[in-house]
Amino acid sequence: xxxxxxxxxxxxxxxxxxxxxxxxxxxxxxxxxxxxxxxxxxxxxxxxxxxxxxxxxxxxxxxxxxxxxxxxxxxxxxxxxxxxxxxxxxxxxxxxxxxxxxxxxxxxxxxxxxxxxxxxxxxxxxxxxxxxxxxxxxxxxxxxxxxxxxxxxxxxxxxxxxxxxxxxxxxxxxxxxxxxxxxxxxxxxxxxxxxxxxxxxxxxxxxxxxxxxxxxxxxxxxxxxxxxxxxxxxxxxxxxxxxxxxxxxxxxxxxxxxxxxxxxxxxxxxxxxxxxxxxxxxxxxxxxxxxxxxxxxxxxxxxxxxxxxxxxxxxxxxxxxxxxxxxxxxxxxxxxxxxxxxxxxxxxxxxxxxxxxxxxxxx
Amino acid sequence: xxxxxxxxxxxxxxxxxxxxxxxxxxxxxxxxxxxxxxxxxxxxxxxxxxxxxxxxxxxxxxxxxxxxxxxxxxxxxxxxxxxxxxxxxxxxxxxxxxxxxxxxxxxxxxxxxxxxxxxxxxxxxxxxxxxxxxxxxxxxxxxxxxxxxxxxxxxxxxxxxxxxxxxxxxxxxxxxxxxxxxxxxxxxxxxxxxxxxxxxxxxxxxxxxxxxxxxxxxxxxxxxxxxxxxxxxxxxxxxxxxxxxxxxxxxxxxxxx
Amino acid sequence: xxxxxxxxxxxxxxxxxxxxxxxxxxxxxxxxxxxxxxxxxxxxxxxxxxxxxxxxxxxxxxxxxxxxxxxxxxxxxxxxxxxxxxxxxxxxxxxxxxxxxxxxxxxxxxxxxxxxxxxxxxxxxxxxxxxxxxxxxxxxxxxxxxxxxxxxxxxxxxxxxxxxxxxxxxxxxxxxxxxxxxxxxxxxxxxxxxxxxxxxxxxxxxxxxxxxxxxxxxxxxxxxxxxxxxxxxxxxxxxxxxxxxxxxxxxxxxxxxxxxxxxxxx
Numbered sequence: 001x002x003x004x005x006x007x008x009x010x011x012x013x014x015x016x017x018x019x020x021x022x023x024x025x026x027x028x029x030x031x032x033x034x035x036x037x038x039x040x041x042x043x044x045x046x047x048x049x050x051x052x053x054x055x056x057x058x059x060x061x062x063x064x065x066x067x068x069x070x071x072x073x074x075x076x077x078x079x080x081x082x083x084x085x086x087x088x089x090x091x092x093x094x095x096x097x098x099x100x101x102x103x104x105x106x107x108x109x110x111x112x113x114x115x116x117x118x119x120x121x122x123x124x125x126x127x128x129x130x131x132x133x134x135x136x137x138x139x140x141x142x143x144x145x146x147x148x149x150x151x152x153x154x155x156x157x158x159x160x161x162x163x164x165x166x167x168x169x170x171x172x173x174x175x176x177x178x179x180x181x182x183x184x185x186x187x188x189x190x191x192x193x194x195x196x197x198x199x200x201x202x203x204x205x206x207x208x209x210x211x212x213x214x215x216x217x218x219x220x221x222x223x224x225x226x227x228x229x230x231x232x233x234x235x236x237x238x239x240x241x242x243x244x245x246x247x248x249x250x251x252x253x254x255x256x257x258x259x260x261x262x263x264x265x266x267x268x269x270x271x272x273x274x275x276x277x278x279x280x281x282x283x284x285x286x287x288x289x290x291x292x293x294x295x296x297x298x299x300x301x302x303x304x305x306x307x308x309x310x311x312x313x314x315x316x317x318x319x320x321x322x323x324x325x326x327x328x329x330x331x332x333x334x335x336x337x338x339x340x341x342x343x344x345x346x347x348x349x350x351x352x353x354x355x356x357x358x359x360x361x362x363x
Numbered sequence: 364x365x366x367x368x369x370x371x372x373x374x375x376x377x378x379x380x381x382x383x384x385x386x387x388x389x390x391x392x393x394x395x396x397x398x399x400x401x402x403x404x405x406x407x408x409x410x411x412x413x414x415x416x417x418x419x420x421x422x423x424x425x426x427x428x429x430x431x432x433x434x435x436x437x438x439x440x441x442x443x444x445x446x447x448x449x450x451x452x453x454x455x456x457x458x459x460x461x462x463x464x465x466x467x468x469x470x471x472x473x474x475x476x477x478x479x480x481x482x483x484x485x486x487x488x489x490x491x492x493x494x495x496x497x498x499x500x501x502x503x504x505x506x507x508x509x510x511x512x513x514x515x516x517x518x519x520x521x522x523x524x525x526x527x528x529x530x531x532x533x534x535x536x537x538x539x540x541x542x543x544x545x546x547x548x549x550x551x552x553x554x555x556x557x558x559x560x561x562x563x564x565x566x567x568x569x570x571x572x573x574x575x576x577x578x579x580x581x582x583x584x585x586x587x588x589x590x591x592x593x594x595x596x597x598x599x600x601x602x603x604x605x606x607x608x609x610x611x612x613x614x615x616x617x618x619x620x
Numbered sequence: 621x622x623x624x625x626x627x628x629x630x631x632x633x634x635x636x637x638x639x640x641x642x643x644x645x646x647x648x649x650x651x652x653x654x655x656x657x658x659x660x661x662x663x664x665x666x667x668x669x670x671x672x673x674x675x676x677x678x679x680x681x682x683x684x685x686x687x688x689x690x691x692x693x694x695x696x697x698x699x700x701x702x703x704x705x706x707x708x709x710x711x712x713x714x715x716x717x718x719x720x721x722x723x724x725x726x727x728x729x730x731x732x733x734x735x736x737x738x739x740x741x742x743x744x745x746x747x748x749x750x751x752x753x754x755x756x757x758x759x760x761x762x763x764x765x766x767x768x769x770x771x772x773x774x775x776x777x778x779x780x781x782x783x784x785x786x787x788x789x790x791x792x793x794x795x796x797x798x799x800x801x802x803x804x805x806x807x808x809x810x811x812x813x814x815x816x817x818x819x820x821x822x823x824x825x826x827x828x829x830x831x832x833x834x835x836x837x838x839x840x841x842x843x844x845x846x847x848x849x850x851x852x853x854x855x856x857x858x859x860x861x862x863x864x865x866x867x868x869x870x871x872x873x874x875x876x877x878x879x880x881x882x883x884x885x886x
Contacts, residue, residue, distance in 0.1 A: 533748050534831055534833075534837075536826070
């Protein structure tokens with residue numbers, strides 16, 4: 001199994017993208033970022049769909065795009081699995097999987113055999129003779145994976161491969177991906193934190209055409225570099241300046257928000273705040289309670305806020321609110337409390353969270 | 364809505380009726396509709412101008428088409444006052460269909476000639492060196508009318524009279540197409556009526572064929588049975604046969620009857 | 621999905637529209653001397669005209685395909701003013717009166733034509749040959765092929781071609797194994813239209829190629845000629861052309877129905 005490294009250090013001027021991304025051989029790196037952050041550009045640079053205006057793209061140490069030469073997509077050993085399966089409707093399943101192998105000049109019988117092996121690996125050997133139109137979306141996506149892997153690509157690019165699948169198909173596909181991606185070099189664009197946790201060992205955060213953050217999935221999600229990542233990690237994130245805590249509890253730190261409110265919490269073990277410097281207060285929506293007036297009891301952080309939206313999430317309802325200073329926070333409450341409190345868009349509320357459930361990190 | 368449709372339909376009907384009406388229209392003027400063979404086009408236009416000088420009260424509209432088409436139109440009910448055919452055959456059909464009143468009169472003849480192209484730049488003609496319906500045509504591009512059409516029938520008669528076998532590269536539907544192919548230089552030679560040769564002017568050189576004068580194509584003219592102005596129609600027919608009419612026809616290459 | 625019913629007046633208007641097409645065909649069917657049809661169609665002139673038409677139309681169709689396909693591919697990739705320019709040029713013969721098409725060919729490829737005079741000097745004369753028929757037919761038929769295929773290429777999702785490229789397929793392989801099969805029905809429809817248009821070609825052939833039995837007198841020219849003397853024969857030949865045209869028009873749909881496996885996974 002080949003597992004080459006990827007090194008992108010390139011500029012695409014028209015899209016205002018300047019990226020420096022490296023993937024170690026044999027690792028899966030998740031790529032996240034809001035729309036227009038440069039995720040597709042990154043994949044395009046590696047696949048060869050896009051040419052860099054400056055800089056280089058290397059696969060396995062070999063320059064595939066640079067000032068001197070650009071290797072066209074079909075000569076790069078790059079497999080792609082996109083959101084849509086993109087199976088060729090005029091070829092049977094097995095011929096779809098054999099397509100890339102055949103394109104490399106391998107004899108039909110050999111390519112066929114290889115395709116059957118890959119189909120077996122995704123559990124669809126029994127559908128080899130079908131036409132793509134006769135497959136479910138989930139099956140088609142599995143065939144697309146088999147097709148991408150049949151050429152034994154040096155690196156694999158996944159572009160939201162589960163986004164078009166329903167919950168059941170996505171979860172079984174996720175299991176299959178975990179199995180089939182092991183040991184390969186993979187760049188995977190996703191919007192789903194579950195994909196990051198289950199499939200990626202590290203991740204890259206792109207915003208505005210630049211790399212905002214990178215590192216292990218755990219560290220990046222634990223200390224979100226942007227609101228986008230905080231949302232992805234499912235965390236409330238309030239930014240401000242770190243100050244000494246005035247609270248009685250030992251080791252407490254506080255973040256002083258722009259509007260004068262202070263958030264007290266526990267300093268992060270790895271990246272604790274430095275007094276006088278920018279810091280973030282992080283806490284889960286589940287830890288936040290919603291009141292119509294300030295509750296008693298200490299130690300608690302309270303923020304005056306206004307409800308901006310209610311979003312059902314399973315058995316709970318997520319209350320989105322904007323704080324007086326303009327920062328956003330959300331709270332998960334039961335539908336019953338929504339009714340009891342009479343919450344609706346525009347309701348003035350007080351959000352409360354215990355200091356012990358707030359983590360303070362360096363920004 | 365329905366009423367508007369009625370009005371529109373009525374208006375359409377009126378227009379259609381207007382199209383087909385040829386009755387003497389106000390102001391004491393008479394309009395003659397002359398159905399004439401296409402080959403008479405330019406000649407008859409001039410004949411009409413001359414005719415009107417003598418008959419200021421008569422307007423003439425022409426319908427120039429192939430003789431066969433004209434007969435078919437008249438059989439279909441098209442209104443004509445005068446019918447001038449390019450051959451006896453179609454006049455006979457018209458008579459048999461009871462479309463003609465009185466007897467037809469031959470007013471012109473046409474004979475076949477051989478034409479060869481003239482180079483438009485040098486003015487030099489006959490680069491293929493054609494001398495007539497003879498061996499000079501071997502390997503050359505000769506274009507004639509298809510035997511199924513009148514000019515082709517005449518061509519076939521002439522060839523058999525002369526005892527020659529023609530090997531054309533194309534048998535055209537219309538004599539004007541033969542002329543066109545020679546004029547453009549595509550063909551080395553073509554058999555056309557002398558009137559066509561005349562119309563081709565400088566673009567071709569004409570070679571007279573000995574014996575062609577014996578294969579004469581006659582042009583008969585007659586007043587139709589359905590004419591609403593038979594007197595004027597007859598006067599037009601007479602004018603065509605008169606000295607003045609004949610002078611015009613001769614100018615366009617037609618022979619005397 | 622069920623659709624809302626059509627208003628009654630649409631059905632009435634559609635009936636009128638179909639009648640306009642059907643009545644003349646019916647008229648032919650009534651008028652045609654059915655008993656004599658076999659005899660009429662087995663005359664030398666008829667069989668030679670039919671055979672000539674089939675041969676030249678097949679050649680023209682193939683030429684239109686071979687020459688039209690690259691044009692369609694180029695056209696599908698062009699945008700803006702250049703696309704308008706190239707498309708106008710490519711489809712012009714489609715709307716050109718046939719006689720004009722013939723004249724254009726004559727002044728170009730004729731003996732005294734811009735190109736033709738050099739060909740003639742080299743001993744190649746196209747006028748009055750079967751080649752002239754094929755050229756005239758290709759000239760008028762190719763736009764139909766180009767329009768059909770270009771439309772399909774334009775609406776083709778480029779993601780499939782990109783997917784093929786990442787699988788290691790060279791541009792030629794992508795074209796051969798993905799693009800063309802995916803626009804296959806349109807190519808077939810285009811070929812059929814080109815054949816049908818060639819079959820009906822009359823004016824340009826008459827003006828450029830002439831009319832000689834077995835060499836340049838195709839079915840339409842034969843019908844036109846027969847009409848002069850033998851209407852029955854002309855009608856019988858017309859029947860053959862109508863049947864041929866009907867078969868051609870039904871062909872792409874029929875093939876599509878046969879190959880109905882061809883749904884695509886989006």
